[in-house]
Amino acid sequence: MNSLEIINSGDKFAHASVGNLHSFDGKLFVKEATGATSCEISFGTLPTGAAVPFFHSHKGNEENYIILTGKGKFQVNDEVFDIAEGSVIRVATNCDRNLKCTSEEPMTYICIQAKEGSLSNYTMTDAEITERENKL
């Protein structure tokens, strides 16, 4: 089981890492390490043939699953569909969900949960171009 390592932080940021995703094992939630206030992010892995051991549903948060490695199946209530590396799946509130790895390669994924309907401004309706010396 990996752990979440806090790399560095400042007044306006926090940087944590789960390390190498190919050796990552289990499930890790990020919010505590980074102090995120708008969403919870978790990293998860499933070995070949494994599903999450339970279905679950959320009352107020939607979830967005991003599949990083592997292939498998995703179930929302009684609907089942194929997923693979690069898939992004949004799941609404008040429904049951689960996923299973069917590839020889382990499935690695990120799940972001945030309050359903809370996104009002984004990208260029929220961001502005700023002037700053580039030190990269």
Ligand code: ZN
């Ligand atoms: Zn969930």
